[in-house]
Amino acid sequence: MADRSVSRGRSNRRRGRWAAVCAGFALALGVGQGTGVAAGAPVPPVPRGNILSAPVALVGGTVHPDAPPAGADDWNCRPSHEHPRPVVLLHGTFANAYDDWGVLSPYLKQLGYCVFAPNYGAPPGSRIKATAHVPDSAREIAGYVDRVLRATGAHQVDLVGHSQGGGVTPRWYLRFDGGTDSAHPERNKVHSLIGLAPSNHGTTASGLGTLTTRLGLDPAVSAVVGQAYSDQMVGSEVNTELDRGGDTQPGVDYTVIATRLDEVVTPYTHQFLTAGPGATVKNITIQDICPRDLSEHLSIVYDSNAAQLVRNALDPAHAQPVGCGLALPVLGG
Known part of the structure; x- marks a missing residue:
């Protein structure tokens, strides 16, 4: 009987040591995620992206070019006290909502936001969108935002956009199509x-735009790929008109998340904004936060580090350190 008691005691001590090891391992994993959250505090979810997310979304966007991404376009959604403003996601040129927002849309929905993701700048059924003249696309976005505000009962929205959808088109909407009221922000x-x-x-x-502009070929290229090409070249009429009145509108908070590896919007510093009266601007180069982040223009929307920066920009009062996970060119992660 004594031998059995000693054996049971040793077994219990072994189990206790294994439990401690497992608990320590789990704690180490939590620290490795870089959450910086105090014990007992709720841990914000992290984006569920991987290197297959972008290719899968690209296929889905080809098969279903007018479909919303997962988590978006619930017209019965009502904003919560914690997240009172719906988020409207605006895809980039030659993309659509499905293939641009396969990670960010469900992530924001999981965080508790009402998420909406229009397709714009092309007829229904077109695989590639956001090819129309920028002012025309801006008017589409204006109508869509009004619809979101009516459906949700919200007073304002937050816009999150990629490429054209984060740059000239929403800025045109803010200035010229009713997105803001300069006299009454x-x-x-x-x-x-x-x-x-x-x-x-x-x-x-990356030099292609400079070449076509200097050779006077922008109109010919735009006739094939859409007017949005010419509108986004350095020195275009759209850019000249926008820049004439300054970068920002009163009462709007602006965040730019850029990558030094951008091969489409070049030089990447052309993405940054300068704050005017009554506005705030935060310009972020993602490699300054995560030095080993290898995302470029296409994969930044599938970069979990960028998604966490978006989360912080939407809710700066509860910003969290970025985990700085692996992010690859083209694939993200």
Whole structure:
């Protein structure tokens, strides 16, 4: 009997040691995520992206070019006290909502936001969108935001956009199509604009745009790929008109999330904004936060580090450290 008692005691001590090891391992994993959350506090979810998310979404966007991404376009959604403003996601040029927002849309929905993701700048059924003249696309967005405000009962929305959808088109909407009221900023329909690799001040397109512009070929190229191409070149009429009145509108908070590896909106510093009266601007280069982040123009919307920066920009009062996970060119992660 004594031998059995000793054996049971040793077994219990072994189990206790294993439990401690497992608990320590779990704690180490939690610290490795870089959450910086105090014990007992709720841990915000992290984006559920991986290197297959972008290719899968690309296929889905080809098969269903007019479909919303997961988590978006619940017209019965009502904003919560914690997240009172719906988020409207605006895709980039030659993309659609489904293939641009496969990670960010369900992530924001999981965080408790009402999420909406229009397709714009092309007829229904078109695989590639956001190819129309920028002012025309801006008017589409104006109508869509009004619809979101009516459906949700919200006073304002937050805009999160990629490339054209984070740059010239929403800025045109804010200035010229009713997104803001300069005389009465409290009446603004938009609280914040968060751009992922936004086309704010025109692009050289890694030299291609410079070549077509100098050769006078922009109209010919736009006749094939859409007027949005010419509109986003350095020195275009759209950019000249926007820049004439300054970068920002009173009462709007702007965040730019850029990557040094951008090969489309070049130089990448053309993405940054300068705050005017009554506005705030935060310009972020993602490698300054996560030095080993390898996302470029396309994959930044599938970069979990960028998604966490968007979360912080939407809710700066509860900002959390970015985990700085693996992010690859083209694929994200």
